[in-house]
Amino acid sequence: GAGVSQSPRYKVAKRGQDVALRCDPISGHVSLFWYQQALGQGPEFLTYFQNEAQLDKSGLPSDRFFAERPEGSVSTLKIQRTQQEDSAVYLCASSLGPASGGSTDTQYFGPGTRLTVL
Amino acid sequence: DAKTTQPNSMESNEEEPVHLPCNHSTISGTDYIHWYRQLPSQGPEYVIHGLTSNVNNRMASLAIAEDRKSSTLILHRATLRDAAVYYCILRAYSGAGSYQLTFGKGTKLSVIP
Numbered sequence: 150g151a152g153v154s155q156s157p158r159y160k161v162a163k164r165g166q167d168v169a170l171r172c173d174p175i176s177g178h179v180s181l182f183w184y185q186q187a188l189g190q191g192p193e194f195l196t197y198f199q200n201e202a203q204l205d206k207s208g209l210p211s212d213r214f215f216a217e218r219p220e221g222s223v224s225t226l227k228i229q230r231t232q233q234e235d236s237a238v239y240l241c242a243s244s245l246g247p248a249s250g251g252s253t254d255t256q257y258f259g260p261g262t263r264l265t266v267l
Numbered sequence: 268d269a270k271t272t273q274p275n276s277m278e279s280n281e282e283e284p285v286h287l288p289c290n291h292s293t294i295s296g297t298d299y300i301h302w303y304r305q306l307p308s309q310g311p312e313y314v315i316h317g318l319t320s321n322v323n324n325r326m327a328s329l330a331i332a333e334d335r336k337s338s339t340l341i342l343h344r345a346t347l348r349d350a351a352v353y354y355c356i357l358r359a360y361s362g363a364g365s366y367q368l369t370f371g372k373g374t375k376l377s378v379i380p
Contacts, residue, residue, distance in 0.1 A: 256303075
């Protein structure tokens, strides 16, 4: 079946531009996560949705970062006034059930969007 | 948050077993141990997880120490396709509403033909 898809796969933005990154999770998955991965580092948590509710946004680095999932399926991560330090791969993951730490909690990742801010 | 410690890199010959260690001395009783791997230019991929007992699946085995302060991911026969960064992760409630994955730097596994 279809996995998690993300678009665009690559995005180049000039400093100060706004960008929007899209994530299509696996159909029926309740949970959706966004992560940021800098070069040579492991992914870092940004935010978590359970259906359309954003339950945890503790990892968002600044108020320039905004995420939404209005109908509980597709999610968009928006970055306003991009800075060079925002350059990274942005990963989206979904899981079947509400986040719990147990067996239904396996996260399925998309290929990521590589953002380069010039 | 409980943390994990892994070697930065390891090498293995193709078709030989690989044992990837992970220390998690501050693990709490409700923390699950998860392993993910990330192939070059791809998103992370689930490998296996466990709580107390050893676990096997088609990809790998997970051996958990009796005191749960360490674990070992075992690939029974390494192939070139197994070359990746392997992350050992403790799943714990964040207190802010989710069980996000907290990745470290992982172990970069190289497989030699």
